[in-house]
C-alpha cells in the first residue's frame with residue numbers, strides 16, 4: 322500500500338487486493354467414496370457431495386486407466402488428478418501405491434501434470450507419506466474440519482485438535498504441499514471457534530484451503546440430530562459474514578482459498594435439509610471481504626473519497642450479488658458514479 326501527495330492537499334492511496342496469485346491447472350477428480358474411512362462421519366454423504374456411489378477399488382482403478390488412455394489418445398491438455406471422497410492414505414493394502422503408479426505412467430506420457438489426494442489427519446502413518454511422495458504424490462488435502470478438540474469430539478471425528486495440527490505438520494515435513502479443509506458450524510460450535518480455527522490454519526501455512534460450512538444432508542447421522550432439535554446449522558448470513566472475515570486472514574498468510582461451500586453436484590440440492598447452501602456463497606463472501614478492504618482504505622485516507630479506481634477483474638464481485646452492497650459503498654462516500662473499473666492491477670483511491 323502506498324500513499325502519496327498530489328499538489329498541496331490531495332493524497333492518493335493505491336493498494337493491491339490481498340489474495341495470493343492462483344495457479345490454474347485443470348483438476349480432474351477421481352472419487353473413492355468412503356474408501357479407507359474408519360467410520361462414516363456424521364455430516365458426510367459422499368454420494369450427494371460427489372455425485373458418485375461407492376464402488377470396488379478394482380473397478381475405479383480400471384475405469385481410471387480407461388479414461389486416461391482415452392484422454393491420451395484424444396490429445397487432451399495436461400491436468401492434475403485428485404483422489405477425493407475417501408481416506409486415500411488409509412486405503413487397504415497397496416491401493417494408494419497402485420493408484421499413484423497408474424497416474425505416474427500417464428505423467429511420464431505428459432498427460433498428468435500432478436497428483437493430489439484428500440485424507441484425514443489421523444491417517445498419516447509414519448513413513449507412508451514419504452513413500453507416497455516418492456511415487457509422485459505432490460499435494461495432500463487434509464480434512465481437518467476443525468482444530469477444536471471439543472467440536473471434533475461433539476462431531477465424533479475420532480481425533481483431537483493436537484492430532485489435526487500434527488497431521489498438517491507431517492504433510493509439510495514430508496515435503497508435500499498442504500491443503501486444509503475446514504468445516505465450520507459443526508456440532509460443538511460456539512462464537513469465535515471458526516475464527517480461532519482460521520488463525521491456527523493460517524499459522525500452519527498451508528498452500529490452500531477449502532471452507533465448507535456444515536450442511537445437514539439427508540441420510541446422515543447429523544440429519545437425525547437436526548430432526549431431534551439437537552443441532553442447528555449456521556444461517557446463510559452468518560456463513561457469509563464468517564467466511565468474509567476468514568478470507569483476509571488466510572490471504573495475508575499467503576493461503577489461497579480455492580472453494581467455499583460444497584460444489585453444486587447434481588442431486589446435492591435435493592439432499593440438503595438445512596444449512597447455508599447457496600451456489601454463490603463464495604462470491605458473496607469475497608464481495609464482503611472486498612467491501613471491508615475498501616472500508617479500511619477509506620479510513621486510512623482520512624477524508625471523503627473523490628473516486629475509486631477498481632481493477633476490472635473485480636467488476637463481477639464488487640457490488641455484491643444483485644448490487645446488494647451498493648448502499649454500503651454509498652455510505653463510504655463511494656456511490657456508483659465515483660467508481661471506475663480500470664485495466665490496472667492496483668486499486669487507486671483519491
Ligand code: SF4
Pocket residue numbers: 355358359360361362365366367406407408441464
Ligand atoms: S468426512 Fe472424510 S473420513 Fe469422514 S466419512 Fe467422509 S470421506 Fe470419510
